[in-house]
Amino acid sequence: MRTSRVGKTLATLTAATAMAFGGTLMTATGAAAVGGSACEVNIKNTQMIAGSFGAQTRSGPGTSYSKKAHLASFEGFYARCYAKNSAGNRWYYGDPNSSSSRSWVFAGNVQAI
Numbered sequence: 292m293r294t295s296r297v298g299k300t301l302a303t304l305t306a307a308t309a310m311a312f313g314g315t316l317m318t319a320t321g322a323a324a325v326g327g328s329a330c331e332v333n334i335k336n337t338q339m340i341a342g343s344f345g346a347q348t349r350s351g352p353g354t355s356y357s358k359k360a361h362l363a364s365f366e367g368f369y370a371r372c373y374a375k376n377s378a379g380n381r382w383y384y385g386d387p388n389s390s391s392s393r394s395w396v397f398a399g400n401v402q403a404i
Contacts, residue, residue: 324357325395326393327371327384327393329374330373330384331373332372332373333372334372334383336370336371338403339369339383339385339403340404341362341364341366343364345363346361346366346368346396348361348362349382352375352376353376359394360387362387362389367387368401369385371383371385371386380398381397382396383395383401
């Protein structure tokens with residue numbers, strides 16, 4: 292009887308683990324989020340502003356990363372650092388004025404003020 296409980300517990304644990312990993316793999320979209328550890332150069336809170344069309348922020352330095360928020364036209368962005376992605380494009384990491392959620396924005400969509 293005792294062996295049977297251990298077997299059932301082990302089977303339940305194995306099934307739960309498989310479901311957890313399967314669910315994670317099924318719900319993952321794009322590349323995983325990348326924080327400030329990906330920065331190459333610190334720039335200490337440089338105030339930037341989005342262009343007339345605004346700017347999409349992302350969870351990492353590239354378009355393969357998930358979208359986070361959209362900066363409105365001429366909305367501010369405090370850049371903390373930047374990195375270049377594999378395509379050689381510069382991406383800034385920092386804080387949108389409208390949110391405390393740090394994210395990445397393509398350098399071509401913002402300019403320093």
